[in-house]
Amino acid sequence: MKRLLTLLLLLAVALPASAQKEKVVERSAKKAPAWLGISCPDYFTVSATAPTLDQAQKQCLTDIRQHIITSIASNITSEEKLYQEQTARNGVVSLLNSYASEVGTTGASMPYLCDISLSRALGVYWERRFVKQEKSYYYIYHVQYPFTDADRSAAIAAFRALDNEHLERLEQLEEQFETFTDLSFLDQTAAALNPLIDYFFDTDRRNRAVNLQQRCRQACGEVAIVPDSASLGCYCYHLALHGRRVTSDRQPRLESDYATNLRVVPLDGGYALLYDEAGIEGEENFITMTYTFGGRRLQHRVVFDPTEGKLAVRPFGTVEIDALGPGADSVATWRISVPLRSNNDTRFEVRHVDIRVPEFGAAAQGSLAGYAFEGKGVHTLRFTASVPQVTPARRSVLLNGTLRIVGADGRQTDVRFNLPYRLNFTNR
Template identity: 30%
Template sequence: MRRFIYLICLCLLAIASNAQTKVIERSAKKLPEWMNTAVDDYLIVSVTANSLAEAQAKVMDEITERIIRAVASNVTVEQKSVLSEVNVNGSIDSKDDFSRVSKIRSANLPFLKGISSAKIADIYWQKVQDKATKREHYDYSAKYPFSKAEQRALVAQFEALDAEKVTQYKALEEKINEIEAVEEIKNALTELEALQGYFFDEVRLNQVKGLKERYRQLYDALSVTGTFLEEGKFQCQLLLDGNPVRVSSVPKVTSNCAAQIAVRPSEGRFVITYDAIDCLPEEENFLHIQFRIAGKRLEHKAYIREAGGAEGSSFSVVPEGKLIFTADSVLKADRKIFNIHIRLTLNNRGGTPFGLKALEFRMPELSAPIVFDDIDAVYSTKGILQVKALAEGAFTVLETKKSAFSFVQGAMTLVNPQSGAVERVKISLPYVTNWE
């Protein structure tokens, strides 16, 4: 309807300006019949340009826009029209409408690829000169086939594609809490990048961007842990938020004393064998384990005690990996967070039962330390275990920015039930939060 009104206005303007302009060249002697009427199963498009080449380009732009409107305005997405028009004081907000059309044009939609100048059924143009200024321009019109049947087919194709993309997004949204291998993070980011190139409405586009950021943050939640299986054999693996995950890349392992180091994958873990013959009891002996994932280094030190006796027979509880801090709610405007859930990974290397009496954490962005007294918890598991704590109340976040090299400093007070000895172990670990 708007196109028909445009043609009427064009004709009226042509009559009004006839005295001021003259046609100096035309593509045909007679004006085609389709120029002044609506033609079933065709689009009639008219433009004005300074050259024929410019006119041809503008005509194809106009045809593309007309087809987008014809298809997209009939497609609903989550109960809302993709190309819904916004009424402002009884009129159409053309700026908002144009923005939506532009986004759909930039999306990788199959039906746009079929639009071609080769399909134009007929054209008519005339070169017009202004009598007063002698300036010239071209009035250019085209007849392009676009039937109702084709429109219905394109709408169905568009709806099927959109439903497929929504299903793909929802699957990735559910998968983020069920990651079993590090490579799944990279694959998900690749899929989300493609979805970002498809979604043209702000709501779903922002959802995709948000999910991409959540997947990227998974790399920050990776940590390395492990345990000694026997003399000369250490087993390590990757953790994601404290849960084991597989990784295809083999870690690089070095040592300040051990020799003949070899690394072998084993059911999602890595078994490291070594010879500790040159490790001295009076020195701090260790294996340095390093993964390279998504351009980041993940490192872990496994301390060798074999030079001074079997490591498994000693009392040794070591904090490892990353500390996870999750607030129940965040008020960014007031820089307030509420109820901090804390997850700490410990490695009970010797397997000796121990008691956890107290914990203390000092974070760069909190003005006061988080302290837990009189915990009185007993653990008997050998190897990796998770300690969870809840710091209730409101906390103020300082302006300090957390960098990639920020660590939580603190300590834990342990009790050896067998001897009654109390030991204070320092904590210095990287960490992640949900309020950045």
């Protein structure tokens, strides 16, 4: 009995002593407000302690932000849970943490997160306390902050809108990947996917974005050069990816010990490699063409036979066209000059010509008589043709055509060519 009385006396002495360990030395109001530690549908409260008043205020602002983030995330998670009935509890918690993290990341553009300030608080109360045992001071800061159900719904809607924007962008890029024709899409899309990969916090969408980026990078190494036609001085080709014709504004690197004046120009959705041959008989004469897409090299060798030019007369250089008209019948007159190079001393004639200009969708053709030339060297074929007046349909720097050459022995040869041209309009 005496021991019990002694214990009670000790407790009676200890409790007042414990209560006196901290002392309020300063406060913002004479009496603590009734809302301390209470939350309701229209507001919530947060409290923070820190060595200085400024630090306690900043911590409260951080806690307010986190409270709103968690509120938004928990509401979204509760909706997601309806679709994930078999998700384990730790999976739901993980989803909540992911949403909370992402709400915080995207919160810079959400009004309920970027406008947080003490000026919006419904109430503020603080105390400065002295800890006798440690002989130190600290502040405790309390904030009553408004956040109604309407505010919560608006914040959730803002987050979902941002989330949907990212998802729609991913779906757009996935769809465009199947139909694009410009190879610049690959580099641009791989770069555009980086912020989406950083944003997506769920495994499914993140994996989709990562997979699409990998497909873009892989596709850079799967581009092919497909030959279309070839003649001495001109090699026509196009680029293809997975069987689909594609284009690129990148110029390939051209190298050759057997050709000069190397250049690539656009032609009918493809390209033409033009060159002046300087080949050596008995050797493999070639041009190396190298593209680089997304760090991947695409190399192609163009082989040509320099003896091809010695077996026939062939057009070369630039075709000059003077367009006159049109007349009353909407037909224009074209005066056409085609440079020819002959590699032998014999006589030859040009009996038929067919020249097509893709840019105008026009053709100049017809039989010729009396167009005879003789001797090795350069000659010029000049003739006039009537062409329906048309407006340019597409940009092209090359025309294509066929000349029928008749040699001194009567043998006929059709010479096909692709050459640059210059079109001069008069009296338009």
